[in-house]
Amino acid sequence: MPAALADVLSSIERLWPAAGAEAWDSVGLVTGDPRATVQRVLLTVDAVGETVDEALEWGADLIIAHHPLLLRGVTTVAEDRYKGSILARLIRADCALVAAHTNADVVERGTSAVLAQRIGLVDARPIVPSAGPGAAEGHGLGRVGRLAQPTTLGSLARQLAEVLPPTATGVRVAGGFDDPVETVAVCGGAGDSLLGDPAVRAADAYITADLRHHPASESREQSRLGGGPALLDVSHWASEWLWLDAAAAQLADAHPDLELRVSELRTDPWDFQVVQ
Incomplete structure (x- = not known):
């Protein structure tokens, strides 16, 4: 049975209280309607193009990302910019996005x-x-x-x-x-x-x-x-990716009917290394 996003947000606040975040951080609901329902949740370190592709192809209603998409100042959400494109795709797909960063550290x-x-x-x-x-x-x-x-x-x-x-x-x-x-x-x-x-x-x-x-x-x-x-x-990325399984287990305890998936896509920005 789907859960209300508001109820999932309450569980997120209980597990990773926003008050624990650093003053410079930006955590919590980034996009999404708390009145919506949630059935499928993807957990990832980064909300980037590939992980959003994975979430939407799977039919996720919510992405929980460790790193905030909107951590630093944004003056445009135009769709020819990375962050604007991500937000537009999530909004069109009715997929919410939550950041749990230093509050989850x-x-x-x-x-x-x-x-x-x-x-x-x-x-x-x-x-x-x-x-x-x-x-x-x-x-x-x-x-x-x-x-x-x-x-x-x-x-x-x-x-x-x-x-x-x-x-x-x-x-x-x-x-x-x-x-x-x-x-x-x-x-x-x-x-x-x-x-x-x-x-x-x-x-x-x-x-x-x-x-x-x-x-x-x-x-x-x-x-x-x-x-x-x-x-x-x-x-x-690797040092924080291990946390996703623990986070998924905690959410599963709080909401047994949710379908939870930990993204295994590597969002580390480096592709290869040449050793001299």
Whole structure:
């Protein structure tokens, strides 16, 4: 039996409260009528042409995307522009779009928590706990914990490559292949803003995405002076894609009659890499 979009939105708010989003973020309903009904829901990291094609060909009534389509200022929704084209197609097809971004990062089963669980971290806790009125215990950015069995940096990198979906850039590592690793910090998505956090500095290794040259270089140089983590840089898309299965399971519990599909289309922007 179809569910009211308004009811699904209520479940989304309960699972990933908008109040948990960063101030700069844009989450929630992007397009769609809350009075409409929903039967089929596609979950994806990015609302791009290919994933919208997949949703509409399947007959989806709702797309839940991790990344907001309208995060930055938009002055036109003309259909010769990427975002305008996406919105026009969704509106014509009566397919709603919801963004669950940093509000889905900080929860107990959020992007970083799922990544931490998949690599076997135990006693994981947020790197930066959520603060302020109404902040829930255990919520926050990133996760840091310890491996049940200590390993080496090379073995951790190989494990990570097996856990994540394949991408052109794979797993880049800064550190010695045989260096011992027990405490690991993770942050799904772009995480170089956390490189200076004490919990990250105290870890043996830090897994995140989109590490830029200067922050990564400065972190490694500081490590030579006073300790710090080895770095494992992965695809932004891949680091967050793992969360989609957990999100679908939570929605299925709330709405057993919904048909849910996790998109397996790779929306990582890179197609191939030439290694010198």
